Amino acid sequence: MSLERRLLRENRTARNFLLSAVFCAFLATGLWLAFLWLASAVIHRIFLGQQTLDQVTLLLTAMFGLLLLRAGLQWTSDVLAQHSANRVKQNLRARLSAKLFALGPLYTRGERTGELVHTTTTGVEALDEYMTQFEPARWLAALVPVLVFIAILVLDAWTLPILLFAGPVLLLLLALIGGRARALTEQRFVEMSWMSAFFLDMLQGIATLKLFGRSREQAATIETISRQYGNTTMDVLRTAFQTSLVLEWGATAATALVAIEVSVRLMSGLLPFDRALTVLLLTPEFFMPLRQLAMKYHAGSAGKTAAEHIYAILDTPVSAPLAFSTEPTRETNLASRDILFDDVFVAYDDGARPALNGFTLEIKHGQTVALVGATGAGKTTVANLLLRFVEPARGKICIGETALNEMAPSEWRTQIAWVPQHPHLFDGTALDNLRFAKPDATQAEIYRAARAAHAHEFIMQLPRGYDTPLGERGARLSGGQRQRLAIARAFLNPAPLLIFDEGTSHLDAESETHIRAALENLKQRRTVLVIAHRLALAHDADVIAVMQNGRVVESDTPEALEKRGALYAALRAAYQGGAT
Known part of the structure; x- marks a missing residue:
């Protein structure tokens, strides 16, 4: 489906607003054509018919009324188009928010925050001019020339060959130049997204930059990026001006040809003055929508580029179920039961990076289980599975007798208290x-x-x-x-289930003591899963599960593991030696 159709289908009311805006603008154009016809009649009656102003008062009054009606219709068209744009932007913002929540933190961590922010803010806002300017201009460029063509056909069919030749030629030129404008607009959007991400990274890491003395280097990079973005912007504007210039030149040349052709036949007595004058007044209106479309083409390219990036996010497949659910939360306390991981497999990057490989673990109700293991063993992935941020490729997770993937994520998360690292x-x-x-x-x-x-x-x-x-x-x-x-x-x-991702590895002794004491209070009457990065916290658990290469290789009480756990003993020795 084309971007234009997708945008129009975003909101039924928005589509109706836009079609109404186009209809009002089309009526306004029809009134303007009627005004030109009356103007031609007034000029003919005064200069050739020798009539006085009093004799054409009725026509002048009608012309004034047409101008008022045209102004009202044009204003109505602008208001309706703006309402349409507002509805589309509002709908897209809501959908983007819901989609990002559905994709979860694993998706946002893999994308540059600045680029996402640029797409969801500036990108959505770029659709304002697209909906209020380009879309109406595109519709009018298809409708108005047909109306003018019919009017001139009635008045003087000999003028039509020039219009039939010039119209398609101008459209072809617009398409050729517009293709380059679209490519430049895409480049400009990407550069702006990258610049936004770079600025955000710089602001978040300003202390690190100053510490390592890299401030001047970053300032030079900013200058380079800004200059490149400025050059691309000028290329976009230059192409937009060239598009308008070519269309203006072509329309003017075609109008001049019509004027010459009409003048020759007028002087030869083959065409009455009133018809000749009306044709001359109507001919520029045949090309006016095309000229307006050329002027709005930049807004159209910017809007289409933004829409492509917006729909790239919206079309991203969701590995886990949606974050929101309209189903009512059941009374059943799902997390009061045992939790079972049965031969679970998880891989990231489309299967290229395995995280869990046959992970099996049972967490009894009311039990505190600590996961330990080297970095990359898969501990955090286990927490992400319980939080429904990721779904297993194989295997199953059960809460009592109920499979976790049969529960609405929003319902399940009400049963979880999460303390991230x-x-x-x-x-x-x-x-x-x-x-x-x-x-x-x-x-x-x-x-x-x-x-x-x-x-x-x-x-x-x-x-x-x-x-x-x-x-x-x-x-x-x-x-x-x-x-x-x-x-x-x-x-x-x-919540009856607590997931605690230990963050004490980078804290001072006093803070660690406070957090361990707080955790002891927090564990009361809950099932607890601790992602332990230091063994001191794991030793307070009922059961320690030692992970390696995405699976549990040892699991028992802390005391039992100290006696017979080979891998646990190695981890403990490394910790005591300061290697962890």
Whole structure:
């Protein structure tokens, strides 16, 4: 399906608005043609018919009325086109948001954030001019010449060969030059996306750049990128001007030929003056829609390019089920049962990078299980499976007797409290970030959760306590404080399953002590899966599962593994030697 049809199908109301806008613009053009016909009649009556202004007052009044009606229709057309654009943009933004949520963090981590932001913001906004300018111009370029052609056919058929020749030639020139404009617009969009991503990377890594003394090098790179983008922009504008110039020249030349042809026959007495004048006034209107289309071609190219990138996201297949579900949440406490991973296989990059290879593990209800293993063993993938961020290629995951893939993701996630290794804090206050877990939480509940997470003390030391803005990604807080705030969110979420991705490997001893104490509180009356990056935290678990090459190779209590676990003993020796 073409991009034009896909955009029109985004919203039924938007399509109706656009068609109504085109209809109003077409009527406005018809009124303008009627105005020109009346103008020709007035000129003929005054100059050749020797009539006075009083005698043509009725015609002048009709002309004035036509101008008013035309202005009203044109205004209505513009308003309707804008409504159409707004509906399409609103629909696409909603669909993009839902799609990105459905694709999940594994997709967004594989894409440059700046490019995604550019596509979902600037890209969607580029459709405004496409819908309000290019689409109406495209429709009018197909309809108006036919109307003018019929009018001239009635008045003077001898003029038609020039129009029949010039019209297709101008369309061919527009297509040839427009193809280059489209390629340049695509290049400009890609460069802008890349520049957005580069600027975002630079801002996020500005401390690292200053530390390594690379600020000047980055500034030079920015200058190079900006210059390249500026040159591409000028190429796009130059091509747009060339398109308009060629169409203007061609339309003017064709109009001049019509004027010569009409003048010769007028002087020869083969064509009445009133018809000759009307043909001369109508001929430019035959080419006007094509000239307008050439002027709007840049907006059309920009919109099509943006739409291609937008639909590239929307057409990305979802490996896991949609993030949202309209089904009501069942009363059954699904996570109160045992969890079984049975011979599970997972691979990334279309199977090129295996992550789990026959992973089998049982987590009993109320049990704390810690996954340990070297980097790349597949520990985080297990958490992603439970969070429904990824689906297994083979094998099954069961919650009691129910297969996990038979449950609505939104329903299942209400049963999970998740503390990631690097928790994301939004640009808001401490209170705002805590209430993400429970929007209707009372102050007493929030204080109780913060105290249990050993976070209340440092929050109260902030300038405005719980109402202190934390900055983007919690920039005001340390790594340990961010993790404790995430644990406090988990306390506010009474979900029976806790997934804790340990973040203590980069924390100081005091922060690690606070987090381990908070985790002990958090584990009460829950089934817990701990992704352990250091063995100290794993030793507090009921069961330790040692992973290697995407599967469990040893699984037992910490005490039993210390006695007989070969791989666990090697990991423990490496940890004690400072190698982990």
